[in-house]
């Protein structure tokens with residue numbers, strides 16, 4: 001059976017070949033999700049699409065399924081029923097190993113807690129992401145330097161252990177790690193909760209400039225951040241189950 005990852009044509013490549021791109025970046029049809037330990041429905045999405053290149057802000061109160069929705073899009077969770085297509089390809093029915101490979105190559109994720117490996121150096125954390133995507137080659141080190149410059153991180157930080165960084169530095173390293181494989185889709189879950197207003201603004205500027213060529217889905221309950229985005233949705237307008245969770 002062919003490996004879906006090797007068949008997976010990047011939309012950027014398709015663009016270069018001059019083809020039209022009929023499909024959305026993210027497409028959910030009749031998706032529902034329950035956590036195994038609990039029978040209540042946390043996600044119920046009849047139909048939802050994110051167009052390629054769209055930069056979307058999703059807000060909503062705590063506990064309404066925002067993180068769960070992002071985990072379904074990233075493939076770390078699998079829907080109980082329904083279909084998720086990523087970059088035009090059916091994604092949700094693949095094995096978890098295949099979803100992991102597709103995520104590594106095509107989807108950058110910045111988690112709420114950043115999830116850096118604390119005992120590894122900053123550069124090893126970023127290189128690990130390239131390794132999982134099968135892209136750890138001689139271009140990675142110069143790309144890390146480029147990202148450091150873009151994110152205004154001092155290059156000497158590369159050799160420092162991840163658990164010695166400030167929260168602001170961890171956030172930027174998390175973006176660098178998410179961007180190292182030049183993903184088409186970037187998913188960001190509530191990354192600014194520990195920051196004051198000035199630091200939030202700097203973080204948002206850096207994030208948006210790094211992700212300018214990506215489809216971006218950014219989730220937060222901080223509606224003040226909506227001003228950075230051209231598109232905005234509430235979780236209630238996407239997830240029919242959210243009302244029952246509030």
Ligand SMILES: Nc1ncnc2c1ncn2[C@@H]1O[C@H](COP(=O)(O)OP(=O)(O)OP(=O)(O)O)[C@@H](O)[C@H]1O
Nearest residue numbers: 035038042061062063064065066067068069221245
């Ligand atoms: N691993 C889990 N097992 C069982 N229930 C869970 C699990 N993770 C989340 N839930 C439940 O699913 C619902 C949605 O949680 P989720 O974290 O997706 O909401 P959220 O909107 O991202 O919240 P927040 O803004 O506080 O991060 C909540 O009722 C939560 O208790």
